[in-house]
Amino acid sequence: MAVPAPVLTMSGIGKQFPGVKALDGVDLRLSPGEVHALMGENGAGKSTLIKVLTGVYPADTGTIELDGAAVAFGSPLEARQAGISTVYQEVNLCTNLSVAENVLIGREPRRLGRIDWKRMRARAAELLSRLELSLDVSAPLSSYSLAIQQMVAIARALDVDARVLILDEPTSSLDAGEVEQLFMVMRRLKEEGIAILFVSHFLDQIYEISDRMTILRNGRLVGEYLTSELSQVQLVAKMIGQELDALERLHGEARVFDRPLIEARELGRAGAIEPFSLTVHEGEVVGLAGLLGSGRTEIARLLFGADHAGTGEIAVGGAPASLRTPRAAMHHRIAFCSENRKADGLIPDLTVRENIILALQATRGWTRPVPREQQDELVGRYVKALRISPPNPEHLVRDLSGGNQQKVVLARWLILEPRLLILDEPTRGIDVGAKTEIQRLVAELSDGGVAVLFISAELEEVLRLSHKVEVLRDRRLVAELPNDAELTTDVLMETIASGGRDS
């Protein structure tokens, strides 16, 4: 396939942040009528590259050429006016305004300085119909789903004479049908000769839509490849810079454990989860499988004391225990990494060290501060063990990528040396490299005698790690399956679907 002349060329881009070299000699070229995937782990520099391109940050070194002419944008607005439009992962629109305004605000059709609402609505409807959407353009944007809002953002991006469209993880909150709709729109735009830069963590999506890809690792360029010439395994290896052996080696299996750590008997909470019985042994990884809202998180919260149990009892290490508050649970060395790391776990304006020390400090009480020396020693060890990047404990957590933030939350709990670690969706929204590392960590912890309760929507991951799998459906624990040779994702899905009646 002949390579059309690139519409946009970035060469030798370098960007330095205090303490981190975010980009170093990165090249990127985008051709008209092509979907170009930008690949890399969290923290590889994808977002920084996009921000340099769109004028959010100035580049320290390197040049950007648009149609052969050197450009340097001072703001996203200038980039847009030059024809480079961006749609971000979080929909950056004003949901309080109408759909039409969101498409056109800043460029409303006017007559004598007066906004011409009628023409504005007509123009917005026209732009949306280009994406095969028919919406009530005078309704507030908040009345539509996230997927539609994403499309509206694209319609807005296209109103200016866009030649380059950047889609920064547009699919992370969309369901399969919505992704298909988005891809249809992308193919259409491609035919119109627009160059699309696409960022996504979903490899299947990359292979479905992209023609070419550029891979980054640790702020450096790995290379540019045709999607059709690079297998998924090769891609992942290039992204994480190592072979996938580690990932393959891990495999959960059924084993006999004889030292029960936590026994829940008929534990339940009205409206949240039907009474269930569950035993977790030392060194055992128990997977919780089930659909979203099937009661997975509710079980975790009961065991951690975040919610009060209405019925039943818990024994820890054979002795009855009352886990009425998280504090009490922490006293029994139970740790809980919640699903929503941004809202519940991390304090973005504190440093990595401060965030990691937080839980340890809380168990000691404020009157006995952890000595600085001990802090540095502990934090240094976990930053190294978990490969938190950048490996600087004084970095603000806010500036870390999603996967590394997740590792900080993990480190916080690991420092307490828990006997039971509850992980609620620890790998969601993070890239494949960090995912592997977290999975390996779970396996290592379990070898060291720590019990792990592992919640994940990815059945494959549950199977890979767990010794036994608890299946949940409609807020009820319906089956407990040992992870033996017969247990496959298909069996799991069937159990979830049938509610465990057949087994």
Next chain:
Amino acid sequence: MTTTAIGRTSVPAKYLPVLVTGCLFAAMFVAGGIRYEGFASGQVVLNVFIDNAFLLVVAVGMTFVILTGGIDLSVGSVVALSTMIAASLMAGPGWPPYVVIPLVLAIGSGLGLVMGAIVHAFDIQPFIVTLAGMFLARGLCYTIGTDSIPIEDATFTAFAQTRIDLFADLWISPSVVIAVVVVLVAAYVLHYTRLGRSVYATGGSEQSAMLMGLPVGRTKIAVYTISGFCSALGGVLLSFYMLSGYGLHAVGMELDAIAAVVIGGTLLTGGSGFLLGTVLGVLVLGLIQTIISFEGTLSSWWTKIFIGLLLFVFILLQRVFSARTRR
């Protein structure tokens, strides 16, 4: 989708808060008419306008600020400062009103501009910036004089005593005309100009508005300037009404203005609300005063009690509305 059925017709959710305030006003008027003789007349409503024209103008400025998600605590002090500057310049050096009034408006706008620039440039909470402005303006009043300064300028007194007769024995003051013009101009700006739409967008999500390429900084500075201008104009109207300048005028008026805006259905978090709501909010506050005065035996502090209760109810309503639209 976000329409709520009322009876058989359906009203878009965004008009609902204004509708509630409108119904409240109507209900209060009817209740007053049943209870008190001579209450149910058009002049009672017009008197509410006449007695609160300055508050209405100030509340218009406040609406702009609150729509962006900000707050302006300085308005009462700027009103007082405006009356003080106007009165002292006319009483002392004997400057004519056509010089004094533009000067006062310029000073008020300038104060707003400075506060807006500080809020934007240093990214400081509007609450604290305008609190500082409030102390500053109130303090400046006393550097001019600690006593009330009467206004004896012929133009001012003539203006204050003019009655504009409408049909059937109804009349209004020139201040009401000015206030109505301000409301109409402001409504046009909010609905039909880029500035107005940027105000709503900024209040909806400042981050998004910026990424959409809107001039967020300029918008924020503009709303505080508008609020400063409206406060100064309110001060001029108040000096027509009081015929004096005094450092203790308009104490706590910022809170009345905020109350009127909130009762009018504008969300304190910004991005949602209408000027019509603010007008109704001012009318409701005025009508409460009227009812208390018709009652005769009640002390005027009951006004505050009712305003307080109303605010509680409306803030809870805001919660209910915004919780529902978020689902």
